[in-house]
Amino acid sequence: MNKTYLLAPGPTPVPEKVNLEMAAPMIHHRTPQFSKIFGEAAEDAKYLFQTKQDVMILASTGTGGMEACITNLFSPGDKVLVINGGKFGERWGKISQTYGLEPVWINVEWGQAVKVADVKAELDKNPDIRGVLVQASETSTTVSHPIEEISKLTRQRDDLLLVVDGITAVGVYPLPMDEWGIDAVITGSQKALQLPPGLALVSLSEKAWKQAEKAKCPHFYFDLAKERKNLADKTTAYTPAVSLVIGLREVLKNIKEEGLENVHKRHNRLARATRAAVKALGMQPVAPDSPADSATGMFIPEGVDGGKLVKSLRDEFGVTLAGGQDKWKGKVVRIAHLGYVDTFDTVVAIAALEMALNKFGANVQMGKGVAAAQEILLEAYCK
Amino acid sequence: MNKTYLLAPGPTPVPEKVNLEMAAPMIHHRTPQFSKIFGEAAEDAKYLFQTKQDVMILASTGTGGMEACITNLFSPGDKVLVINGGKFGERWGKISQTYGLEPVWINVEWGQAVKVADVKAELDKNPDIRGVLVQASETSTTVSHPIEEISKLTRQRDDLLLVVDGITAVGVYPLPMDEWGIDAVITGSQKALQLPPGLALVSLSEKAWKQAEKAKCPHFYFDLAKERKNLADKTTAYTPAVSLVIGLREVLKNIKEEGLENVHKRHNRLARATRAAVKALGMQPVAPDSPADSATGMFIPEGVDGGKLVKSLRDEFGVTLAGGQDKWKGKVVRIAHLGYVDTFDTVVAIAALEMALNKFGANVQMGKGVAAAQEILLEAYCK
Amino acid sequence: MNKTYLLAPGPTPVPEKVNLEMAAPMIHHRTPQFSKIFGEAAEDAKYLFQTKQDVMILASTGTGGMEACITNLFSPGDKVLVINGGKFGERWGKISQTYGLEPVWINVEWGQAVKVADVKAELDKNPDIRGVLVQASETSTTVSHPIEEISKLTRQRDDLLLVVDGITAVGVYPLPMDEWGIDAVITGSQKALQLPPGLALVSLSEKAWKQAEKAKCPHFYFDLAKERKNLADKTTAYTPAVSLVIGLREVLKNIKEEGLENVHKRHNRLARATRAAVKALGMQPVAPDSPADSATGMFIPEGVDGGKLVKSLRDEFGVTLAGGQDKWKGKVVRIAHLGYVDTFDTVVAIAALEMALNKFGANVQMGKGVAAAQEILLEAYCK
Amino acid sequence: MNKTYLLAPGPTPVPEKVNLEMAAPMIHHRTPQFSKIFGEAAEDAKYLFQTKQDVMILASTGTGGMEACITNLFSPGDKVLVINGGKFGERWGKISQTYGLEPVWINVEWGQAVKVADVKAELDKNPDIRGVLVQASETSTTVSHPIEEISKLTRQRDDLLLVVDGITAVGVYPLPMDEWGIDAVITGSQKALQLPPGLALVSLSEKAWKQAEKAKCPHFYFDLAKERKNLADKTTAYTPAVSLVIGLREVLKNIKEEGLENVHKRHNRLARATRAAVKALGMQPVAPDSPADSATGMFIPEGVDGGKLVKSLRDEFGVTLAGGQDKWKGKVVRIAHLGYVDTFDTVVAIAALEMALNKFGANVQMGKGVAAAQEILLEAYCK
Known part of the structure; x- marks a missing residue:
C-alpha cells in the first residue's frame, strides 16, 4: 500500500x-x-x-x-x-x-x-x-x-x-x-x-x-x-x-x-504547532527570529544524513517534505503548512519526522513533538 | 476547510x-x-x-x-x-x-x-x-x-x-x-x-x-x-x-x-498499535481477550458523553470513528483498521481521539497514545 | 483511437x-x-x-x-x-x-x-x-x-x-x-x-x-x-x-x-426519429403497432448476419447497440433512447447503422435514415 | 439536458x-x-x-x-x-x-x-x-x-x-x-x-x-x-x-x-469527409486550394447571420464550432478535426450544421452533407 x-x-x-x-x-x-x-x-x-x-x-x-x-x-x-x-x-x-x-x-x-x-x-x-x-x-x-x-x-x-x-x-x-x-x-x-x-x-x-x-x-x-x-x-x-x-x-x-482571516489563522496555528514540536524535540529552527507561516524549516540533528532522511520519509513513509536548497542541501528539512493542509496533516508530518529520525538513530522521543503540537492544534476545536 | x-x-x-x-x-x-x-x-x-x-x-x-x-x-x-x-x-x-x-x-x-x-x-x-x-x-x-x-x-x-x-x-x-x-x-x-x-x-x-x-x-x-x-x-x-x-x-x-500476507500484517500492526495506545491512555478495550484486527473498540471514560464525543470527532475534527451499537450506544468508540488505511490514518485517529477526549474534559495526556502507537508502527519501516 | x-x-x-x-x-x-x-x-x-x-x-x-x-x-x-x-x-x-x-x-x-x-x-x-x-x-x-x-x-x-x-x-x-x-x-x-x-x-x-x-x-x-x-x-x-x-x-x-414532461418528450422525439429512419431505410420494425419509446427494434435485412453486424458496430464503429434476445438472436438490432441520450446520439446510431449495413453489403442508401431522423429531431430547436 | x-x-x-x-x-x-x-x-x-x-x-x-x-x-x-x-x-x-x-x-x-x-x-x-x-x-x-x-x-x-x-x-x-x-x-x-x-x-x-x-x-x-x-x-x-x-x-x-501515420490518416479522412459535405451542401470553402486537415472553414450562405448561427449551434444544439475571426467574423464557420475527434464527431458536426442552417432558413437539404461524408468516413471500416 x-x-x-x-x-x-x-x-x-x-x-x-x-x-x-x-x-x-x-x-x-x-x-x-x-x-x-x-x-x-x-x-x-x-x-x-x-x-x-x-x-x-x-x-x-x-x-x-x-x-x-x-x-x-x-x-x-x-x-x-x-x-x-x-x-x-x-x-x-x-x-x-x-x-x-x-x-x-x-x-x-x-x-x-x-x-x-x-x-x-x-x-x-x-x-x-x-x-x-x-x-x-x-x-x-x-x-x-x-x-x-x-x-x-x-x-x-x-x-x-x-x-x-x-x-x-x-x-x-x-x-x-x-x-x-x-x-x-x-x-x-x-x-x-x-x-x-x-x-x-x-x-x-x-x-x-x-x-x-x-x-x-x-x-x-x-x-x-x-x-x-x-x-x-x-x-x-x-x-x-x-x-x-x-x-x-x-x-x-x-x-x-x-474566510480569509480564518485561512490566515489556520496557517498560523499549523506553523506555531510545528514550531512548538521542533522545540519539544530539541531541534534548531532555521528561521528563529522571523519565521514565515508558510513552512517551518529545521536543521537535521548531527549524525543524520538529511538527504537520506527526506528520501526515506518520501519513499518509505510516504510523507513528502522538502529538504534544504543550495547551501542547506542535506542539512535542513522543511514542513509546509500551505494550502489544503490542516490539523492532522501537521500531526502526520511531525509523527513521521519523529519516526524517521528514530529510524536513522537520532535521539528523539517519539510522541513528544506531536504532543506539543496537539496543545496548539486543539485551539481550533475549543472556542 | x-x-x-x-x-x-x-x-x-x-x-x-x-x-x-x-x-x-x-x-x-x-x-x-x-x-x-x-x-x-x-x-x-x-x-x-x-x-x-x-x-x-x-x-x-x-x-x-x-x-x-x-x-x-x-x-x-x-x-x-x-x-x-x-x-x-x-x-x-x-x-x-x-x-x-x-x-x-x-x-x-x-x-x-x-x-x-x-x-x-x-x-x-x-x-x-x-x-x-x-x-x-x-x-x-x-x-x-x-x-x-x-x-x-x-x-x-x-x-x-x-x-x-x-x-x-x-x-x-x-x-x-x-x-x-x-x-x-x-x-x-x-x-x-x-x-x-x-x-x-x-x-x-x-x-x-x-x-x-x-x-x-x-x-x-x-x-x-x-x-x-x-x-x-x-x-x-x-x-x-x-x-x-x-x-x-x-x-x-x-x-x-x-501480497495477502502483507495485507494481513498491516492490519495486525495497526490493530496492535491502537491497542497499545488504548492501554497507554488508560482506557478499557471492549474485547480484551479476543480482539479482531478489523477494528478496536474501547469504553469511553466516565463522565464523557460518548455520543457527543463521536459526533464532535466527526463534525468538528473531521474524523469519522464508530460509536457503540445497541447496548453499547454512547459508551463505546471503535477505530477501524480496515481497507485503505495505514500508519498515519492510525496516528490521526489516535491523535484526534486524544484531543477530543481533552476537549470533553477527560484526564488524558495528549501524545501518549500516539507515542505508544508509533513504537509499533515503526516496525513497518525498520526491516 | x-x-x-x-x-x-x-x-x-x-x-x-x-x-x-x-x-x-x-x-x-x-x-x-x-x-x-x-x-x-x-x-x-x-x-x-x-x-x-x-x-x-x-x-x-x-x-x-x-x-x-x-x-x-x-x-x-x-x-x-x-x-x-x-x-x-x-x-x-x-x-x-x-x-x-x-x-x-x-x-x-x-x-x-x-x-x-x-x-x-x-x-x-x-x-x-x-x-x-x-x-x-x-x-x-x-x-x-x-x-x-x-x-x-x-x-x-x-x-x-x-x-x-x-x-x-x-x-x-x-x-x-x-x-x-x-x-x-x-x-x-x-x-x-x-x-x-x-x-x-x-x-x-x-x-x-x-x-x-x-x-x-x-x-x-x-x-x-x-x-x-x-x-x-x-x-x-x-x-x-x-x-x-x-x-x-x-x-x-x-x-x-x-422537467419530467420534457424528459418524456425527448425520449418520444428520439424514438419517432428512429422509427422514421427505419422506415426511410426500408427496414421492418419489430414492434410495429405498440412501440415503446425506450428503444426501437428492427429486423436486420436478409443476407446480413445480425450477430456480426452488432459486433462490428460495437468493436469497429464503437457504437454499442443491442442485438435480439432469445428467438430473435442474430435477427434483430435495437437502438435505445434511454437516459443520457439526445439528438446527436440518435444521429450517430442511425449513421453508424447505415454505414455498417453498407459494409455488410445491404442495399441501404447512406444518409437517408439520418435525413428522416433530422426532420423530426429539428423540432427540438424550432419552438 | x-x-x-x-x-x-x-x-x-x-x-x-x-x-x-x-x-x-x-x-x-x-x-x-x-x-x-x-x-x-x-x-x-x-x-x-x-x-x-x-x-x-x-x-x-x-x-x-x-x-x-x-x-x-x-x-x-x-x-x-x-x-x-x-x-x-x-x-x-x-x-x-x-x-x-x-x-x-x-x-x-x-x-x-x-x-x-x-x-x-x-x-x-x-x-x-x-x-x-x-x-x-x-x-x-x-x-x-x-x-x-x-x-x-x-x-x-x-x-x-x-x-x-x-x-x-x-x-x-x-x-x-x-x-x-x-x-x-x-x-x-x-x-x-x-x-x-x-x-x-x-x-x-x-x-x-x-x-x-x-x-x-x-x-x-x-x-x-x-x-x-x-x-x-x-x-x-x-x-x-x-x-x-x-x-x-x-x-x-x-x-x-x-501510430502517427494513422493519426494523420484519421485527420485527413475527417477533413476530406467534411469538405465533401461542404460541397454536397453547395457551400463555399474558405480555403479551396490549400486546405489544412486541422479544420475546414466555409462561408455561411447569404441571408444567414453567421454570428447567430454559431451561437445557436453552441447554445441550442450543443455543438461548439468556430466562427470566423477578424474580417471573417459573422461570415464563416469552421469545423475542427483536431485531436480526440473521430468519425461520429464529424457526422454530428455536419448533421448539426445542416439542421441549424435549416432552422435559419437556408435552402439546405438535410442528410445530404452527412451522406457525402459517410461515403468517405466508411473507408476506415472497410480495409
Missing part, C-alpha cells in the same frame, strides 16, 4: 473535489460559459489579494509572474533594490539583470529577515532606485520579510515601486495590498491556492499601472495591460489554462467561504 | 485512483470488454478468499450475501447453530427464522468470543444441526471468533456446514477457506475491499455445493448455482453493478501486488 | 459530471451528511414516479426489485396473471413460481402488446387472481403494454394489485402511478436514471401496502416495510450503495430541472 | 480517461516519480515531432512557445520574413517587432497559401533575413502553407532558420522536422494533443541551437537552453505544470499506440 502525504512548499495537495471539478469535459474559452467562470475567479482573486485592483491570471508558473512584473514595470537601466535572502530573492536579481535593469543587492544571511534599516539606508543612498524587489515569504529559508515596514518606506514616493513575490504568502498570512500600498503582488496556483502548478496571478497598484505606461522592457506573452483590457471583457489575451481556471474559481469560493 | 478521515468499520476509504477508475465512461456488461474485467476480478477474488472455489459476485450489500447462504444452502425446518455475540450474530438468527430454519442459539456475552467447548456441546447435543452460522469478526463488538477451532468440529461431518460471515475479516486476517475447510464465506465491498458498498462476494466449498442441490429455501435474485454457471462464461445471471466490479478488479490487483 | 457510444437499453451513458460526483471521497452512511443526500434522492424519486408514496431505494439491480414486489406483496398459493410478451414478462412468471405463487400465463406474440380484452377475460375467468404482473416496456421486444387500460381493470378491485415493471419505462414515458392507480412500480438505476447498475427503486400504493401486511412469502434483505420505516429517518435497513445514491440525487436533480 | 460537442480548433475534447488521470492526487515535481513521467513524455514528444532533437515542455500556452522561439533564436535588429496569411501569421510579426526584430512582411490573401515563389523572391531580395516565420496550418483561415517547399529554400543556408508554428499541425498531418530540416517547431497542448491548454512544446534543430548561442533578445522564463539542460535530468528549470504533464504522457502513449 502506498498512501502519500504532500507537505512540501508547493505543489500542495489539491482538494479531491477540485480535482474532479477540473476533470469535467473541456469547454471552449471564448464562450459565455467560460467567461462567467473566469470573471468569478478574477473577482474572487481580489478578495484573496485584499485589493480593489484587477488581478491578472496568467498561463505560466510563478516565475513567469515575477518576470511579468519586471518587464511590465521597468525599463533597461532602471535601478532596483534586490533583497537577496535566499534562492528566490536571488531570482529577482537574475531576472532584473536579464532585462538590463541595474540591481542594487542587499544580501541577507540565510535564515534572517532583511533589516528595515538596511533597506532604508540603501534607498537613501540610491534615490534613483525605481523598485524594491522582495519576497513576502522566502520559501527557501522559511523566513518572512517585514513587508509592512518596507511599504512605509516605499509608499511615500511616486517613483518607487514595492514589488512583492507573494508566491508562498498570499493566502497564508496578511499581505493587504491596498492597505499597505504594495505596488505589485504575485502568487502562483500551486501554493496556498491548492491547485496544480500552471497559473500565475498578478495585481498592480495605480502607481504601478502609471509606471507601466513608461516601462520599456520588451514583453509580449506577459502583457499585463493587454490582459487587464481583456479582463474587463472576462477573457484573456491568449488562450487561458482552462482547467486550472475552473479549479481556481472553485478554490477561491472555498477560501471565501472559510 | 473540511478535511475528513474515515476510520469506521465500513464503508472505508476508497483509493483515489480506484474512484477515478470507476468514473470512466459506462460500458455494457454483455461485452468481451466487461467479461475480461469480470473474469479477472472473479479470479483474483479466489486469491483473497484463499480458495480454489469460485467466488460469486452479487449486486447487493453484505446482508444479501448472508441471505444467499441461508437460502441456497438450507431448507425450511433445518436446524442451524447461531453464534450470537453481537448485532451481526443476531442477524444470522433472524435470517434463519425468516426462511423457516430452526436456529439453536449460543448467546455470547458482548466483548467475548464464543467458547469452542460451547459450540462442541451444542453440536453434540443436536446431531441434526445442519449448519454453524458465525462471524469471523463480529464488527459490533470488535471480537474475533475462533473460526479455525470451530472448523475442526465441522469439517469432519458431511452433513454439517460452517458458514462464516467474513465481512470484516476477509482481507484483514487469515481465513484460509480451503485449508480450514470453511463451507461458505461472505464478504462485502465496503470493508477490506476498499470500495463503495454495493457488492457481496460469496464462495462455497464442494460440500456446500452438494448441500445446495438439496436446499429448498426459495431464492431467485440470489441464486448461487445460476451465478456459478454464468461465472464460467465470465458473466452474471442478472445485470452486474458494472462500476463497482471495475473497482473490484482494481483493488484486487492492488491486494495481490501488496 | 477508440471513441465509444452506448445506445443499448441499459446500462446507458452516465453524465460525466455525475460520474465525477460519485468519485468523491467515500462518506459514512450513518451521518447527517449522507441522510441529507438520501432524503433528497428519495424525495425527488417521488417526482420521477409521479406519486406521493414513498420510493424505496434498494442496493440491487432491477430483478431484485421485481423479486421484492413478489415476496412483499404475495403469499404462496396466490394466483397471479403474468403477461408474457418477452424475456422480462417470462421473468415475472419464473419469480412467481419460485416463491410458490400460481401464475396464470397470457402468452403474447413477440412484438405485440397484450390485448386488454385478453387481460379482462382472464381476470373474469379467475376472480381469485391477486395480481397482474406486467412490463410497461418489454425491453426485449421494444413493445409498450397498455398499462393505463389495464389499470382501469385492476383499480376497481381491492384484492387485485397491478404490479408494473417500469425498468425501461419510468423516466421514459408517462406512467403516472397515483393517477392510474398502479400498485407497484419498479425501476433500476442503469436505464432512464443514467447511473451505473446497482440500485432498484420500488414504490407501492396504499392498497399494496395493505396487502403487504398479509403477504407470507419469506424475505429479509428485500423488506419493503422495513425500508419504508428506515426511509422515514432518511436511512436504509442495511448499508446503502453510497456512491450510487449520491449519483441518484444528482440525476434526479437534473431530471427535475429538465 | 445539455449534451455538448466541442469541434473548435482548440481547445479540443480531452479523452475522459486522460481527464481522470490528471485528477489523481498531486505529486511533487522534484521526485523520481515525476521525473519518470516527465522523461517519458519528453521522449514520446520526439516521436510526435518526428525528430531526434529534444522537445522542451513549457508551462505556457502556444503564444509563449512562439515568443520563446523569437527571443531564444534572434537578436534585436535581425531581419525576419513573416508570412502573414491570417491572424496567427500576423502574430509572428507582432512578436518580432516587440523584441526589436525587423520583419519583412509577405501579406497573403486570406484563404490562400503563401506562394513559394514569393518567399524565394523575398529571400533573394533580402539575403540578410535570418529567419522565416510561418504557420504550418493557419488556423484562422484553415489554410496549410507549403512548409516542405519553403524548407527547401531555408535548409541550404546556415544563417537562415525556418521557424514553424505547428500549433494546429503537429499531430495532424506530416511535418517531419528532421527530414525537412525545419529549425523550430512549436505546438500547444490543447490541439491535436487532446489536453487542456497550458503547455507549449518546442523543438529546435542543431542549426537553431547554434544560432541560439548568439541570440541577444532577453528572456528568462522562456529559456530554451536552460530547459534543455534540465531536460537532460528529466526536470524543468521552473515548476512544471504537473497535472498537464501527466496528461501529456498519457496522450502521447495513445498517439504512439494509434
Whole structure:
C-alpha cells in the first residue's frame, strides 16, 4: 500500500473535489460559459489579494509572474533594490539583470529577515532606485520579510515601486495590498491556492499601472495591460489554462467561504504547532527570529544524513517534505503548512519526522513533538 | 476547510485512483470488454478468499450475501447453530427464522468470543444441526471468533456446514477457506475491499455445493448455482453493478501486488498499535481477550458523553470513528483498521481521539497514545 | 483511437459530471451528511414516479426489485396473471413460481402488446387472481403494454394489485402511478436514471401496502416495510450503495430541472426519429403497432448476419447497440433512447447503422435514415 | 439536458480517461516519480515531432512557445520574413517587432497559401533575413502553407532558420522536422494533443541551437537552453505544470499506440469527409486550394447571420464550432478535426450544421452533407 502525504512548499495537495471539478469535459474559452467562470475567479482573486485592483491570471508558473512584473514595470537601466535572502530573492536579481535593469543587492544571511534599516539606508543612498524587489515569504529559508515596514518606506514616493513575490504568502498570512500600498503582488496556483502548478496571478497598484505606461522592457506573452483590457471583457489575451481556471474559481469560493482571516489563522496555528514540536524535540529552527507561516524549516540533528532522511520519509513513509536548497542541501528539512493542509496533516508530518529520525538513530522521543503540537492544534476545536 | 478521515468499520476509504477508475465512461456488461474485467476480478477474488472455489459476485450489500447462504444452502425446518455475540450474530438468527430454519442459539456475552467447548456441546447435543452460522469478526463488538477451532468440529461431518460471515475479516486476517475447510464465506465491498458498498462476494466449498442441490429455501435474485454457471462464461445471471466490479478488479490487483500476507500484517500492526495506545491512555478495550484486527473498540471514560464525543470527532475534527451499537450506544468508540488505511490514518485517529477526549474534559495526556502507537508502527519501516 | 457510444437499453451513458460526483471521497452512511443526500434522492424519486408514496431505494439491480414486489406483496398459493410478451414478462412468471405463487400465463406474440380484452377475460375467468404482473416496456421486444387500460381493470378491485415493471419505462414515458392507480412500480438505476447498475427503486400504493401486511412469502434483505420505516429517518435497513445514491440525487436533480414532461418528450422525439429512419431505410420494425419509446427494434435485412453486424458496430464503429434476445438472436438490432441520450446520439446510431449495413453489403442508401431522423429531431430547436 | 460537442480548433475534447488521470492526487515535481513521467513524455514528444532533437515542455500556452522561439533564436535588429496569411501569421510579426526584430512582411490573401515563389523572391531580395516565420496550418483561415517547399529554400543556408508554428499541425498531418530540416517547431497542448491548454512544446534543430548561442533578445522564463539542460535530468528549470504533464504522457502513449501515420490518416479522412459535405451542401470553402486537415472553414450562405448561427449551434444544439475571426467574423464557420475527434464527431458536426442552417432558413437539404461524408468516413471500416 502506498498512501502519500504532500507537505512540501508547493505543489500542495489539491482538494479531491477540485480535482474532479477540473476533470469535467473541456469547454471552449471564448464562450459565455467560460467567461462567467473566469470573471468569478478574477473577482474572487481580489478578495484573496485584499485589493480593489484587477488581478491578472496568467498561463505560466510563478516565475513567469515575477518576470511579468519586471518587464511590465521597468525599463533597461532602471535601478532596483534586490533583497537577496535566499534562492528566490536571488531570482529577482537574475531576472532584473536579464532585462538590463541595474540591481542594487542587499544580501541577507540565510535564515534572517532583511533589516528595515538596511533597506532604508540603501534607498537613501540610491534615490534613483525605481523598485524594491522582495519576497513576502522566502520559501527557501522559511523566513518572512517585514513587508509592512518596507511599504512605509516605499509608499511615500511616486517613483518607487514595492514589488512583492507573494508566491508562498498570499493566502497564508496578511499581505493587504491596498492597505499597505504594495505596488505589485504575485502568487502562483500551486501554493496556498491548492491547485496544480500552471497559473500565475498578478495585481498592480495605480502607481504601478502609471509606471507601466513608461516601462520599456520588451514583453509580449506577459502583457499585463493587454490582459487587464481583456479582463474587463472576462477573457484573456491568449488562450487561458482552462482547467486550472475552473479549479481556481472553485478554490477561491472555498477560501471565501472559510474566510480569509480564518485561512490566515489556520496557517498560523499549523506553523506555531510545528514550531512548538521542533522545540519539544530539541531541534534548531532555521528561521528563529522571523519565521514565515508558510513552512517551518529545521536543521537535521548531527549524525543524520538529511538527504537520506527526506528520501526515506518520501519513499518509505510516504510523507513528502522538502529538504534544504543550495547551501542547506542535506542539512535542513522543511514542513509546509500551505494550502489544503490542516490539523492532522501537521500531526502526520511531525509523527513521521519523529519516526524517521528514530529510524536513522537520532535521539528523539517519539510522541513528544506531536504532543506539543496537539496543545496548539486543539485551539481550533475549543472556542 | 473540511478535511475528513474515515476510520469506521465500513464503508472505508476508497483509493483515489480506484474512484477515478470507476468514473470512466459506462460500458455494457454483455461485452468481451466487461467479461475480461469480470473474469479477472472473479479470479483474483479466489486469491483473497484463499480458495480454489469460485467466488460469486452479487449486486447487493453484505446482508444479501448472508441471505444467499441461508437460502441456497438450507431448507425450511433445518436446524442451524447461531453464534450470537453481537448485532451481526443476531442477524444470522433472524435470517434463519425468516426462511423457516430452526436456529439453536449460543448467546455470547458482548466483548467475548464464543467458547469452542460451547459450540462442541451444542453440536453434540443436536446431531441434526445442519449448519454453524458465525462471524469471523463480529464488527459490533470488535471480537474475533475462533473460526479455525470451530472448523475442526465441522469439517469432519458431511452433513454439517460452517458458514462464516467474513465481512470484516476477509482481507484483514487469515481465513484460509480451503485449508480450514470453511463451507461458505461472505464478504462485502465496503470493508477490506476498499470500495463503495454495493457488492457481496460469496464462495462455497464442494460440500456446500452438494448441500445446495438439496436446499429448498426459495431464492431467485440470489441464486448461487445460476451465478456459478454464468461465472464460467465470465458473466452474471442478472445485470452486474458494472462500476463497482471495475473497482473490484482494481483493488484486487492492488491486494495481490501488496501480497495477502502483507495485507494481513498491516492490519495486525495497526490493530496492535491502537491497542497499545488504548492501554497507554488508560482506557478499557471492549474485547480484551479476543480482539479482531478489523477494528478496536474501547469504553469511553466516565463522565464523557460518548455520543457527543463521536459526533464532535466527526463534525468538528473531521474524523469519522464508530460509536457503540445497541447496548453499547454512547459508551463505546471503535477505530477501524480496515481497507485503505495505514500508519498515519492510525496516528490521526489516535491523535484526534486524544484531543477530543481533552476537549470533553477527560484526564488524558495528549501524545501518549500516539507515542505508544508509533513504537509499533515503526516496525513497518525498520526491516 | 477508440471513441465509444452506448445506445443499448441499459446500462446507458452516465453524465460525466455525475460520474465525477460519485468519485468523491467515500462518506459514512450513518451521518447527517449522507441522510441529507438520501432524503433528497428519495424525495425527488417521488417526482420521477409521479406519486406521493414513498420510493424505496434498494442496493440491487432491477430483478431484485421485481423479486421484492413478489415476496412483499404475495403469499404462496396466490394466483397471479403474468403477461408474457418477452424475456422480462417470462421473468415475472419464473419469480412467481419460485416463491410458490400460481401464475396464470397470457402468452403474447413477440412484438405485440397484450390485448386488454385478453387481460379482462382472464381476470373474469379467475376472480381469485391477486395480481397482474406486467412490463410497461418489454425491453426485449421494444413493445409498450397498455398499462393505463389495464389499470382501469385492476383499480376497481381491492384484492387485485397491478404490479408494473417500469425498468425501461419510468423516466421514459408517462406512467403516472397515483393517477392510474398502479400498485407497484419498479425501476433500476442503469436505464432512464443514467447511473451505473446497482440500485432498484420500488414504490407501492396504499392498497399494496395493505396487502403487504398479509403477504407470507419469506424475505429479509428485500423488506419493503422495513425500508419504508428506515426511509422515514432518511436511512436504509442495511448499508446503502453510497456512491450510487449520491449519483441518484444528482440525476434526479437534473431530471427535475429538465422537467419530467420534457424528459418524456425527448425520449418520444428520439424514438419517432428512429422509427422514421427505419422506415426511410426500408427496414421492418419489430414492434410495429405498440412501440415503446425506450428503444426501437428492427429486423436486420436478409443476407446480413445480425450477430456480426452488432459486433462490428460495437468493436469497429464503437457504437454499442443491442442485438435480439432469445428467438430473435442474430435477427434483430435495437437502438435505445434511454437516459443520457439526445439528438446527436440518435444521429450517430442511425449513421453508424447505415454505414455498417453498407459494409455488410445491404442495399441501404447512406444518409437517408439520418435525413428522416433530422426532420423530426429539428423540432427540438424550432419552438 | 445539455449534451455538448466541442469541434473548435482548440481547445479540443480531452479523452475522459486522460481527464481522470490528471485528477489523481498531486505529486511533487522534484521526485523520481515525476521525473519518470516527465522523461517519458519528453521522449514520446520526439516521436510526435518526428525528430531526434529534444522537445522542451513549457508551462505556457502556444503564444509563449512562439515568443520563446523569437527571443531564444534572434537578436534585436535581425531581419525576419513573416508570412502573414491570417491572424496567427500576423502574430509572428507582432512578436518580432516587440523584441526589436525587423520583419519583412509577405501579406497573403486570406484563404490562400503563401506562394513559394514569393518567399524565394523575398529571400533573394533580402539575403540578410535570418529567419522565416510561418504557420504550418493557419488556423484562422484553415489554410496549410507549403512548409516542405519553403524548407527547401531555408535548409541550404546556415544563417537562415525556418521557424514553424505547428500549433494546429503537429499531430495532424506530416511535418517531419528532421527530414525537412525545419529549425523550430512549436505546438500547444490543447490541439491535436487532446489536453487542456497550458503547455507549449518546442523543438529546435542543431542549426537553431547554434544560432541560439548568439541570440541577444532577453528572456528568462522562456529559456530554451536552460530547459534543455534540465531536460537532460528529466526536470524543468521552473515548476512544471504537473497535472498537464501527466496528461501529456498519457496522450502521447495513445498517439504512439494509434501510430502517427494513422493519426494523420484519421485527420485527413475527417477533413476530406467534411469538405465533401461542404460541397454536397453547395457551400463555399474558405480555403479551396490549400486546405489544412486541422479544420475546414466555409462561408455561411447569404441571408444567414453567421454570428447567430454559431451561437445557436453552441447554445441550442450543443455543438461548439468556430466562427470566423477578424474580417471573417459573422461570415464563416469552421469545423475542427483536431485531436480526440473521430468519425461520429464529424457526422454530428455536419448533421448539426445542416439542421441549424435549416432552422435559419437556408435552402439546405438535410442528410445530404452527412451522406457525402459517410461515403468517405466508411473507408476506415472497410480495409
